[in-house]
Amino acid sequence: xxxxxxxxxxxxxxxxxxxxxxxxxxxxxxxxxxxxxxxxxxxxxxxxxxxxxxxxxxxxxxxxxxxxxxxxxxxxxxxxxxxxxxxxxxxxxxxxxxxxxxxxxxxxxxxxxxxxxxxxxxxxxxxxxxxxxxxxxxxxxxxxxxxxxxxxxxxxxxxxxxxxxxxxxxxxxxxxxxxxxxxxxxxxxxxxxxxxxxxxxxxxxxxxxxxxxxxxxxxxxxxxxxxxxxxxxxxxxxxxxxxxxxxxxxxxxxxxxxxxxxxxxxxxxxxxxxxxxxxxxxxxxxxxxxxxxxxxxxxxxxxxxxxxxxxxxxxxxxxxxxxxxxxxxxxxxxxxxxxxxxxxxxxxxxxxxxxxxxxxxxxxxxxxxxxxxxxxxxxxxxxxxxxxxxxxxxxxxxxxxxxxxxxxxxxxxxxxxxxxxxxxxxxxxxxxxxxxxxxxxxxxxxxxxxxxxxxxxxxxxxxxxxxxxxxxxxxxxxxxxxxxxxxxxxxxxxxxxxxxxxxxxxxxxxxxxxxxxxxxxxxxxxxxxxxxxxxxxxxxxxxxxxxxxxxxxxxxxxxxxxxxxxxxxxxxxxxxxxxxxxxx
Amino acid sequence: xxxxxxxxxxxxxxxxxxxxxxxxxxxxxxxxxxxxxxxxxxxxxxxxxxxxxxxxxxxxxxxxxxxxxxxxxxxxxxxxxxxxxxxxxxxxxxxxxxxxxxxxxxxxxxxxxxxxxxxxxxxxxxxxxxxxxxxxxxxxxxxxxxxxxxxxxxxxxxxxxxxxxxxxxxxxxxxxxxxxxxxxxxxxxxxxxxx
Numbered sequence: 120x121x122x123x124x125x126x127x128x129x130x131x132x133x134x135x136x137x138x139x140x141x142x143x144x145x146x147x148x149x150x151x152x153x154x155x156x157x158x159x160x161x162x163x164x165x166x167x168x169x170x171x172x173x174x175x176x177x178x179x180x181x182x183x184x185x186x187x188x189x190x191x192x193x194x195x196x197x198x199x200x201x202x203x204x205x206x207x208x209x210x211x212x213x214x215x216x217x218x219x220x221x222x223x224x225x226x227x228x229x230x231x232x233x234x235x236x237x238x239x240x241x242x243x244x245x246x247x248x249x250x251x252x253x254x255x256x257x258x259x260x261x262x263x264x265x266x267x268x269x270x271x272x273x274x275x276x277x278x279x280x281x282x283x284x285x286x287x288x289x290x291x292x293x294x295x296x297x298x299x300x301x302x303x304x305x306x307x308x309x310x311x312x313x314x315x316x317x318x319x320x321x322x323x324x325x326x327x328x329x330x331x332x333x334x335x336x337x338x339x340x341x342x343x344x345x346x347x348x349x350x351x352x353x354x355x356x357x358x359x360x361x362x363x364x365x366x367x368x369x370x371x372x373x374x375x376x377x378x379x380x381x382x383x384x385x386x387x388x389x390x391x392x393x394x395x396x397x398x399x400x401x402x403x404x405x406x407x408x409x410x411x412x413x414x415x416x417x418x419x420x421x422x423x424x425x426x427x428x429x430x431x432x433x434x435x436x437x438x439x440x441x442x443x444x445x446x447x448x449x450x451x452x453x454x455x456x457x458x459x460x461x462x463x464x465x466x467x468x469x470x471x472x473x474x475x476x477x478x479x480x481x482x483x484x485x486x487x488x489x490x491x492x493x494x495x496x497x498x499x500x501x502x503x504x505x506x507x508x509x510x511x512x513x514x515x516x517x518x519x520x521x522x523x524x525x526x527x528x529x530x531x532x533x534x535x536x537x538x539x540x541x542x543x544x545x546x547x548x549x550x551x552x553x554x555x556x557x558x559x560x561x562x563x564x565x566x567x568x569x570x571x572x573x574x575x576x577x578x579x580x581x582x583x584x585x586x587x588x589x590x591x592x593x594x595x596x597x598x599x600x601x602x603x604x605x606x607x608x609x610x611x612x613x614x615x616x617x618x619x620x621x622x623x624x625x626x627x628x629x630x631x632x633x634x635x636x637x638x639x640x641x642x643x644x645x646x647x648x649x650x651x652x653x654x655x656x657x658x659x660x661x662x663x664x665x666x667x668x669x670x671x672x673x674x675x676x677x678x679x680x681x682x683x684x685x686x687x688x689x690x691x692x693x694x695x696x697x698x699x700x701x702x703x
Numbered sequence: 704x705x706x707x708x709x710x711x712x713x714x715x716x717x718x719x720x721x722x723x724x725x726x727x728x729x730x731x732x733x734x735x736x737x738x739x740x741x742x743x744x745x746x747x748x749x750x751x752x753x754x755x756x757x758x759x760x761x762x763x764x765x766x767x768x769x770x771x772x773x774x775x776x777x778x779x780x781x782x783x784x785x786x787x788x789x790x791x792x793x794x795x796x797x798x799x800x801x802x803x804x805x806x807x808x809x810x811x812x813x814x815x816x817x818x819x820x821x822x823x824x825x826x827x828x829x830x831x832x833x834x835x836x837x838x839x840x841x842x843x844x845x846x847x848x849x850x851x852x853x854x855x856x857x858x859x860x861x862x863x864x865x866x867x868x869x870x871x872x873x874x875x876x877x878x879x880x881x882x883x884x885x886x887x888x889x890x891x892x893x894x895x896x897x898x
Contacts, residue, residue, distance in 0.1 A: 319731060
């Protein structure tokens with residue numbers, strides 16, 4: 120155990136240490152200042168603007184910004200859907216996979232355009248290399264970039280001193296992609312290949328094993344996709360078992376790099392935020408609130424997994440650590456990751472909106488499985504998605520300012536801007552939409568026969584699967600209690616006579632899309648509303664938002680909302696399972 | 704509206720070309736140049752025959768080889784899936800119970816002191832991938848008794864081979880040590896082939 124806590128401590132220290140340099144770098148990029156990559160990237164940037172026929176100096180108000188986001192996403196959706204539906208006749212398809220069914224394609228296109236990367240399909244057994252590259256990898260890049268764009272617009276709304284302009288979407292998009300996501304992906308991708316993550320266009324090979332059996336090995340251009348999958352809080356695996364697959368995450372080193380990549384950009388953006396509003400302490404106050412919740416969840420999940428499951432105990436099998444073995448619940452976990460690195464990953468991937476997994480969340484203990492669900496229930500504001508996490512958290516910040524303002528009897532102000540009725544209405548909608556969508560869809564799916572077809576395990580686990588599925592999709596996370604299915608593939612590998620479970624595919628797809636874009640529109644509306652407000656000078660009665668007191672208030676608001684909304688549902692699923700030794 | 708739509712369409716096309724084709728293909732080229740074996744799946748060949756990948760577990764039967772962790776997928780490396788057994792599931796109990804019985808039946812005759820309390824947890828649970836290439840050091844230490852007897856090798860020699868094929872923690876801190884089963888078995892075949 121001591122070894123486990125040491126890993127956590129060092130990991131967190133590395134994260135904190137990298138937050139500042141990367142955050143400062145991004146602040147320079149998004150403020151249009153020169154960075155060390157500028158000599159190479161500036162010409163590419165200029166060329167891109169010319170090709171897209173945009174004038175980057177043109178400022179967008181919130182409506183124009185939102186319109187660009189939506190139109191870009193609509194075209195992205197259509198392009199991805201068409202690629203999935205026609206992969207059977209496209210090149211880069213060495214296994215000759217058929218095109219995907221319509222309902223699964225609807226789900227997958229919605230999933231990747233909303234940065235969810237929920238997967239009803241199994242990558243290596245279903246998709247051509249072209250679909251993985253030109254379809255999925257592209258969305259892996261552009262959706263976190265869109266998240267950053269919306270965040271930047273929001274920051275400019277808060278910090279703005281010069282009217283309605285929130286920046287230029289196409290410029291923000293291009294810069295996020297070229298200066299942040301692409302260089303980091305190249306770096307991470309090459310590290311991964313150096314350790315054994317596959318990166319080839321060659322098709323599967325059939326090996327004749329040592330004892331003469333046949334073993335088909337699936338390959339593909341995985342590393343390039345896995346790098347951005349991790350960095351962009353995307354999470355859709357190249358292989359079905361995601362980063363549990365050795366070809367996607369082969370060593371202790373790659374696991375560390377991939378884990379760090381999940382949370383690095385969301386963490387660094389808090390520093391970028393402090394820099395861009397000109398008050399570094401504001402960024403750290405938010406960072407501290409995120410870190411506190413993150414650590415609390417880690418402190419629960421690791422002992423829970425170390426304890427083992429009722430199924431293990433009922434079988435009379437040992438779960439205590441012995442010399443040379445971790446002990447604990449290793450069902451669905453890889454030996455090289457053990458308990459700690461699996462549990463740490465499960466927490467990291469669900470507080471952020473990544474959804475990439477290196478172990479089977481469905482096989483976690485009751486309490487251990489409640490932790491990822493709690494991460495989802497915080498609405499992905501504990502670091503959260505790239506961009507999305509911080510703009511969602513800023514809604515909570517404004518809410519906390521409002522509540523704090525009411526408590527001390529002052530008009531709530533944030534960074535000198537008054538928070539008034541219009542903003543609070545928009546903020547409340549933005550904060551409540553996702554939890555309500557999760558509960559309503561999970562309720563619908565558990566109450567209908569069509570919804571129950573997707574369930575794999577009996578008893579409270581069936582409810583947990585359903586609840587997890589819609590929590591994950593509504594929060595644009597993408598991890599799963601993976602027994603829950605929306606795609607039946609009797610002849611895997613290959614899509615021959617495969618079909619989707621339309622109810623799950625369509626309900627999930629619609630949930631992911633709405634829960635991505637409705638909050639985005641609301642956030643931009645708040646930004647537009649704040650942008651034109653006059654700045655009131657801070658006085659002695661101004662509530663400070665860069666103090667530990669405010670951090671505690673912010674943590675309280677996040678937990679209160681998440682707990683009140685989801686506690687009854689969690690009680691019926693994972694908490695029941697952690698309180699009973701009964702088997703189902 | 705129309706101008707924005709045109710830009711959006713052009714952006715999807717441009718970024719598809721850059722991030723969907725140029726980037727993955729360039730990464731493939733560079734990877735093939737810098738890390739040819741690893742980018743291609745760390746294939747293992749014996750006498751020109753492809754026997755598998757060092758990163759992917761394959762099934763081993765009988766007493767003469769180290770066994771990898773149990774697999775929910777028969778060690779399929781082209782259709783991977785989780786067992787998805789829940790913590791309170793009857794199938795989960797039966798799965799570990801069965802694996803425990805198999806493990807004891809296989810190893811107990813060669814290691815009299817082995818009790819079920821001494822069986823390491825990785826030996827009786829299925830991994831995430833179903834093709835976990837590694838087993839724990841404790842698991843390898845138990846199986847070493849059996850392999851040494853069957854292969855008529857001194858135990859220390861087998862233990863030495865085990866430690867040669869053990870990967871450590873990253874920086875001595877991250878992850879768990881593991882023993883690569885395929886490479887260990889191939890080394891054994893070289894050292895003391897089964898007749």
